[in-house]
Amino acid sequence: MSLPHVLLGLLHETPRTGYDLARALREEMDPVWSAGFSQIYPTLARLRRRGWVLLRVLGPRHGPRRNLYRVTAAGRRELARWLGETPPVPRGNDETLSRIALLDAVPAAERRRAMAAAESALGAEVARLRALPLAGGYTSLARRGAIERHEALRRFLRAGGAAPLSISEAHGSRHALRKKR
Numbered sequence: 109m110s111l112p113h114v115l116l117g118l119l120h121e122t123p124r125t126g127y128d129l130a131r132a133l134r135e136e137m138d139p140v141w142s143a144g145f146s147q148i149y150p151t152l153a154r155l156r157r158r159g160w161v162l163l164r165v166l167g168p169r170h171g172p173r174r175n176l177y178r179v180t181a182a183g184r185r186e187l188a189r190w191l192g193e194t195p196p197v198p199r200g201n202d203e204t205l206s207r208i209a210l211l212d213a214v215p216a217a218e219r220r221r222a223m224a225a226a227e228s229a230l231g232a233e234v235a236r237l238r239a240l241p242l243a244g245g246y247t248s249l250a251r252r253g254a255i256e257r258h259e260a261l262r263r264f265l266r267a268g269g270a271a272p273l274s275i276s277e278a279h280g281s282r283h284a285l286r287k288k289r
Contacts, residue, residue: 111151114141116160116179116187123164123178126152136247139237139254152177160186204230204261227265230258 118124118132126148133143143151155161160183167173179187204226211219237255242248 110190111141111143111147112155112160113187113190114143115148115151115155116183117191119161119177119179120184120187123176125174125176129177135241136243138240138251139233140250155183158186159183208265223265227262230262230265234258234262 114133114137115129118129118136124132126145129148129152130143130145133141133148152161152163155177156163159180161177161179164176164178165173166176207222207226211222214222234255237251237258240251243251
């Protein structure tokens with residue numbers, strides 16, 4: 109996913125300051141995207157150089173100025189282009205699954221504790237996401253997808269995760285999957 113495109117999407121309806129964008133990421137896009145000020149402002153500068161956003165400086169006579177960003181027609185076209193692309197299959201660094209993959213490095217009791225802790229943490233995250241203020245439109249759909257993903261991993265940890273496959277079972281299941289295709 110692309111932070112520049114996420115910011116363009118957040119700016120598509122109304123101009124916002126960098127602070128407003130950080131708050132929108134935290135309140136609207138949680139849990140599908142997160143970024144801090146240290147990522148937002150350099151990305152906004154790149155968007156300006158590309159001509160995808162305009163900056164308007166608002167400043168009181170006293171106190172700090174405010175930079176208000178708004179998306180340009182070129183930025184709207186870029187957002188539409190990006191949204192029209194087929195998204196890549198999610199890959200990347202999943203810390204929870206990485207830890208599970210490496211559990212052979214610790215004693216069995218520690219493995220069970222780690223699996224239970226991961227399941228508990230996912231349950232807490234699902235509860236937190238459900239307690240967030242309601243989001244509208246497709247933002248709520250994305251949040252619901254994130255909740256479903258966490259719940260699926262939680263079910264996996266409770267059910268099948270406790271009994272890992274042997275090497276021969278893993279190779280056999282991979283072979284069976286190839287045959288089905």
